[in-house]
Amino acid sequence: MDWFYSFPNMNDDTLRNLKKTMDEGFKAFTRSYGDVIETFFRPLQYFLIQAEKFMTTTPWPIMIVLIAGIAWLASRNWKIVGGTIITLLLIGYFDMWSDAMKTIAMIFVGTVVSIVVGIPIGIIMARSDSFQRLVNPILDVMQTMPSFVYLIPVVMLLGIGKVPGLIAVVIYAIPPMIRLTNLGIRLVDKDVLEAADAFGSSSWQRLKNVQIPLALPTIMAGINQTIMMALAMVVIASMIGVQGLGQPVLRSVNGQFFSLGLFNGLAIVGIAIIFDRVSQAYGKRLQKHQEVVHG
Amino acid sequence: MANPSPQHAGIRIKNLYKIFGQRPSAHVEAVKNGMTKAELNEKHAHVLGLRDINIDMPAGCIQVVMGLSGSGKSTLIRHINRLIDPTAGEVIIDGDDVCKMNENELRQFRRHKTAMVFQKFALLPHRTVLDNTVYGLEIQGLSRTKQEEQARRWIERVGLKGFEDNYPNQLSGGMQQRVGLARALTNDAPILLMDEAFSALDPLIRMDMQSVLLDLQKEIKKTVVFITHDLDEALRLGDRIAILRDGEIVQQGTGQDIVLQPADEYISSFVKEVNRGRVIMVDTIATTGATPPDLGSVTVKSGTILEDAAKTMTDANQQYATVVDESGKSIGVISMNSLIQAMVTPISHLSAAAE
Numbered sequence: 294m295d296w297f298y299s300f301p302n303m304n305d306d307t308l309r310n311l312k313k314t315m316d317e318g319f320k321a322f323t324r325s326y327g328d329v330i331e332t333f334f335r336p337l338q339y340f341l342i343q344a345e346k347f348m349t350t351t352p353w354p355i356m357i358v359l360i361a362g363i364a365w366l367a368s369r370n371w372k373i374v375g376g377t378i379i380t381l382l383l384i385g386y387f388d389m390w391s392d393a394m395k396t397i398a399m400i401f402v403g404t405v406v407s408i409v410v411g412i413p414i415g416i417i418m419a420r421s422d423s424f425q426r427l428v429n430p431i432l433d434v435m436q437t438m439p440s441f442v443y444l445i446p447v448v449m450l451l452g453i454g455k456v457p458g459l460i461a462v463v464i465y466a467i468p469p470m471i472r473l474t475n476l477g478i479r480l481v482d483k484d485v486l487e488a489a490d491a492f493g494s495s496s497w498q499r500l501k502n503v504q505i506p507l508a509l510p511t512i513m514a515g516i517n518q519t520i521m522m523a524l525a526m527v528v529i530a531s532m533i534g535v536q537g538l539g540q541p542v543l544r545s546v547n548g549q550f551f552s553l554g555l556f557n558g559l560a561i562v563g564i565a566i567i568f569d570r571v572s573q574a575y576g577k578r579l580q581k582h583q584e585v586v587h588g
Numbered sequence: 589m590a591n592p593s594p595q596h597a598g599i600r601i602k603n604l605y606k607i608f609g610q611r612p613s614a615h616v617e618a619v620k621n622g623m624t625k626a627e628l629n630e631k632h633a634h635v636l637g638l639r640d641i642n643i644d645m646p647a648g649c650i651q652v653v654m655g656l657s658g659s660g661k662s663t664l665i666r667h668i669n670r671l672i673d674p675t676a677g678e679v680i681i682d683g684d685d686v687c688k689m690n691e692n693e694l695r696q697f698r699r700h701k702t703a704m705v706f707q708k709f710a711l712l713p714h715r716t717v718l719d720n721t722v723y724g725l726e727i728q729g730l731s732r733t734k735q736e737e738q739a740r741r742w743i744e745r746v747g748l749k750g751f752e753d754n755y756p757n758q759l760s761g762g763m764q765q766r767v768g769l770a771r772a773l774t775n776d777a778p779i780l781l782m783d784e785a786f787s788a789l790d791p792l793i794r795m796d797m798q799s800v801l802l803d804l805q806k807e808i809k810k811t812v813v814f815i816t817h818d819l820d821e822a823l824r825l826g827d828r829i830a831i832l833r834d835g836e837i838v839q840q841g842t843g844q845d846i847v848l849q850p851a852d853e854y855i856s857s858f859v860k861e862v863n864r865g866r867v868i869m870v871d872t873i874a875t876t877g878a879t880p881p882d883l884g885s886v887t888v889k890s891g892t893i894l895e896d897a898a899k900t901m902t903d904a905n906q907q908y909a910t911v912v913d914e915s916g917k918s919i920g921v922i923s924m925n926s927l928i929q930a931m932v933t934p935i936s937h938l939s940a941a942a943e
Contacts, residue, residue, distance in 0.1 A: 484706060484708045485710045485712060487671060487710065490671060491669055492698060492703070492724045492727060492775065493695045493724075494695075498727050507713070509714075582755040
């Protein structure tokens with residue numbers, strides 16, 4: 294009855310060998326393809342470095358005007374613009390300006406990559422049920438797998454630095470983008486689609502004229518979620534060498550610096566709120582036609 | 589368009605069958621050999637949508653397809669532009685079988701030959717009235733100037749001038765359907781498909797839209813296929829009416845045919861409630877026997893409905909009137925008595941009296 298009380302697990306040697314084979318296999322893969330993969334991600338690295346350089350070398354007053362300007366164009370709301378300026382001034386006053394700019398650059402690039410990769414995947418998912426069945430479990434894994442676990446192979450392949458950090462951010466932040474694009478397109482009113490068909494739309498015209506515009510509120514919610522999740526990854530990404538507000542937080546965890554952690558944490562919250570309010574206001578403004586309803 | 593007379597496209601539907609389910613084609617033969625809808629559902633879990641539909645829709649006429657919900661009328665109209673693929677049969681328009689077109693031909697056909705108006709309007713909510721109206725021309729790739737020129741003309745024609753820049757949900761249901769109509773007309777296709785186009789509107793607006801359509805039809809002379817569940821609407825609009833029940837055509841003919849000679853109990857029960865004075869024409873009750881002694885000089889044209897004839901006669905305070913054809917030649921006499929009889933008498937008696 295021994296097997297009843299202790300689980301009849303795999304033979305220790307077999308298990309050890311299995312793990313060893315997997316590790317060695319992956320290491321061999323890293324040795325032979327690491328360079329190729331690094332080259333593949335080089336454009337991304339360039340994009341990231343340029344964005345960071347622009348954000349950190351531009352004098353701060355110009356940066357504030359620029360960000361406030363974007364906030365105004367997107368939201369057309371003075372309250373949001375005011376809040377943005379005050380938050381940025383506070384961040385600068387508490388000597389977190391350059392870290393904050395690095396973080397914003399990272400979030401910006403991570404979000405752009407998530408949108409560029411995520412929306413097409415979401416569109417294909419909405420068109421093909423079998424592709425949806427394939428992708429859904431992958432997204433589940435991406436969202437639930439502890440981020441440290443997928444940081445291991447990424448670091449093994451690409452080493453420590455910006456690009457692996459960015460990949461970690463994108464892996465964590467892209468699922469809502471894909472899911473909500475898929476959902477938004479699937480929820481588009483069947484009657485309107487039928488009308489588009491009846492007038493002889495090609496599938497591209499259907500997508501461009503009907504599906505994307507009608508799914509836009511949902512897609513915007515996906516972008517908003519992606520930004521929020523990317524910000525949540527900033528601290529974890531700092532563990533593999535991503536600079537920005539995450540680094541001081543990590544340092545304060547190690548050295549028990551309460552105030553340092555608090556200030557940087559609040560700065561992340563501040564940036565999150567700016568991104569959230571501005572992107573939501575923009576999403577709402579795109580939906581202006583739904584506000585005015587016939588009495 | 590290469591076709592020299594695009595406005596003359598009749599529609600011929602031949603032996604059309606539609607079965608819904610996993611393997612529809614496997615059961616067509618059984619249905620052709622007389623398997624009923626209930627049997628098919630019970631034995632094979634397939635739903636019979638349409639059975640052996642044959643309709644000849646002449647060009648330039650309004651063909652109404654009437655039926656209650658579940659009769660297959662919306663399925664039928666979607667076969668004309670193949671939003672639904674048939675299981676068997678042909679839909680022939682301008683000599684081409686719509687069912688045999690490939691994807692590209694079908695798209696061209698939909699763009700240039702048909703336009704559709706929907707029960708739930710199906711407008712693009714993020715586009716203004718003008719941008720909705722140009723949709724058909726936009727996807728054809730016409731220049732924006734041309735699109736707008738056409739669209740503005742039809743927006744004005746359906747009575748929406750001044751609303752070009754409004755969004756659909758700023759408009760009432762009736763106005764939204766006017767946009768739907770303008771969108772379809774802007775396409776300038778010879779065939780206009782209207783799927784319960786006015787069913788979602790309240791009665792007064794519906795009457796109003798019916799008048800708009802009849803008015804327009806005098807000018808545009810398109811082949812209109814109009815789906816409805818309302819016999820009054822069918823009789824008012826239809827040059828020809830086909831009545832559908834459980835996926836089969838029970839009767840086809842003019843409104844008068846259907847009111848005077850309902851094919852079965854089912855149709856009789858509909859027809860009972862109809863205002864016969866607005867459907868039956870004077871020709872039906874005109875007699876050529878002996879001229880009544882007090883026949884006055886009142887004449888009514890052939891094709892006049894009883895209600896209008898009665899009004900003419902009461903206005904002139906006459907008991908009798910002469911029915912004349914286009915050239916003014918007498919083709920018979922009607923009396924006030926026969927007029928009233930025809931308006932109220934049940935069918936069986938009426939056909940005896942008209943002999």
